[in-house]
Amino acid sequence: MWSVRMRASKKENNIEKHISGAEGIYDYSQIERVLKQLFKRAFEHSKGKPDKVVITVERINEEIQTVSALPVNTFFTNSPEEAFCLISEKLSSIGISDKALFSAFEVIKKYPMRGATLIDSITGERLERDKTRGIRVSRIHMDKRKRMKLIRQIKNLSTQPQRVIEAITIASKVASYPEVVAELCISDNPDYTIGYIASRDLGYLRITNIKNKGETIGGRAFFVKTPCDIEKLTNYLERKPVLVI
Amino acid sequence: MWSVRMRASKKENNIEKHISGAEGIYDYSQIERVLKQLFKRAFEHSKGKPDKVVITVERINEEIQTVSALPVNTFFTNSPEEAFCLISEKLSSIGISDKALFSAFEVIKKYPMRGATLIDSITGERLERDKTRGIRVSRIHMDKRKRMKLIRQIKNLSTQPQRVIEAITIASKVASYPEVVAELCISDNPDYTIGYIASRDLGYLRITNIKNKGETIGGRAFFVKTPCDIEKLTNYLERKPVLVI
Structure with missing residues (x-):
């Protein structure tokens, strides 16, 4: 399984201000669809549009509790x-x-x-x-x-x-x-x-x-x-x- | 315009080893498609499958040379x-x-x-x-x-x-x-x-x-x-x- 995490931020006075984040645990076959969802989600937050979005996809190498x-x-x-x-x-x-x-x-x-x-x-x-x-x-x-x-x-x-x-x-x-x-x-x-x-x-x-x-x-x-x-x-x-x- | 960058890596002996990277400059409307391409690309490198892929999407706030x-x-x-x-x-x-x-x-x-x-x-x-x-x-x-x-x-x-x-x-x-x-x-x-x-x-x-x-x-x-x-x-x-x- 894979952890997929999104973090959206915006630079204000040269400081990266957090706008929003979201994440989940997915099967490899779901990741492409989730990338699209998370990217859309990053641009729909009430705090405004980000100028940077980082999406991290990481394999889970341990038992999921x-x-x-x-x-x-x-x-x-x-x-x-x-x-x-x-x-x-x-x-x-x-x-x-x-x-x-x-x-x-x-x-x-x-x-x-x-x-x-x-x-x-x-x-x-x-x-x-x-x-x-x-x-x-x-x-x-x-x-x-x-x-x-x-x-x-x-x-x-x-x-x-x-x-x-x-x-x-x-x-x-x-x-x-x-x-x-x-x-x-x-x-x-x-x-x-x-x-x-x-x-x-x-x-x-x-x-x-x-x-x-x-x-x-x-x-x-x-x-x-x-x-x-x-x-x-x-x-x-x-x-x-x-x-x- | 937006800079979209992918970096794929794999942990070996607890050290994150670089596997591959790719990037480009795109219009906002192209980003969703590019996310999919870069994600696929990350898993097709001769150095093997990554266990971590980071995709960064960043607005370009200056003139493109x-x-x-x-x-x-x-x-x-x-x-x-x-x-x-x-x-x-x-x-x-x-x-x-x-x-x-x-x-x-x-x-x-x-x-x-x-x-x-x-x-x-x-x-x-x-x-x-x-x-x-x-x-x-x-x-x-x-x-x-x-x-x-x-x-x-x-x-x-x-x-x-x-x-x-x-x-x-x-x-x-x-x-x-x-x-x-x-x-x-x-x-x-x-x-x-x-x-x-x-x-x-x-x-x-x-x-x-x-x-x-x-x-x-x-x-x-x-x-x-x-x-x-x-x-x-x-x-x-x-x-x-x-x-x-």
Whole structure:
């Protein structure tokens, strides 16, 4: 099998700004079709047209792990404040301290990265090695049947079902790692105000109005139960091929 | 217009070994078709199947320079020794010292790089900044009509006309830079024993049996007239978009 990944970016003031990305795991015979899809996709993002698109096709030389997709629910809150109270209640119920929650929100708001931050679920300490890059979850794919089923479930709830599927795929892989207690995600797209929290116990909880429309803040935080081998966790999240079913 | 580049590689003993590359300059509407062609091409190289293919699509934000294709001739020599004498005679006729020629052959034989070495045409000194990477000529394209014309001319002389076209495209761009006096190229493909020398004055001279079959040595050397702004030359060769007509 092959991992096929697309990354689109645009140079602004000589700095390459990330526009969008997408990926999947495919059989060799599917790759040509996927190249076309990913290339089209790169030019259809709300953040604008890229001036550079890189597509990487890489053979998978190890066993592909299978994990179950997290069950999906949506909570309708009316403001970021209301959303925060819900998040605080849910995350503390599975052992995440307020300190850790504040630390996660601070990183997401003040230190935007393309990858996720790793937060000690009790002390709130940042654990990822590279604090400018963060952890980029990769080598993931959702099974077609599961994808169709989920799209039917969420298509009336989301203007961008494809993006929700990708988020659920990421969240399901992340939640499958024993030391990861939960994930908090806020999209950096100014038009997209639905965020989520996710964990093995809670499932994938979509939360409306997690931020105000027009805000460009956004990012991911993974709450980690320590002691934890950060190198091993990083390698799993970034390189272990996982099929979500 | 867009630069579309493919690079195929294979991991051997955890080192990414270059297998093949190809590129061109295209209109946006052509890119989807080109993605398919380049992907197919990546899996058809005599050096074997890659386990990684990276395709980069990048908008060209500057004027595309046009240069004429070098006229092509073939010299039939029967041995590397005979080929060397011919090369020595031709290159010295345009002001390249024996010392420079020996230096170029030494780099090609002893210090294989993916890119080309820059050799002072008189002193034989190596001038490229990065002596493990060398200079990688890029952002090039041969005009379709010219390509068809050349293919008709060389198809009876070469088992791999497509590769010859790409080499002529590179050589024509390289020769168009004022301080570049000439180029020497030996393919690192063990089955391909035709090399070439090229320059504004000599044209593109294909030389048979430049090395023995089975030898894996190979590389490119650009002979440079000093003083020369190496940074400017490197930027031209690696980044200036050039259409060969």
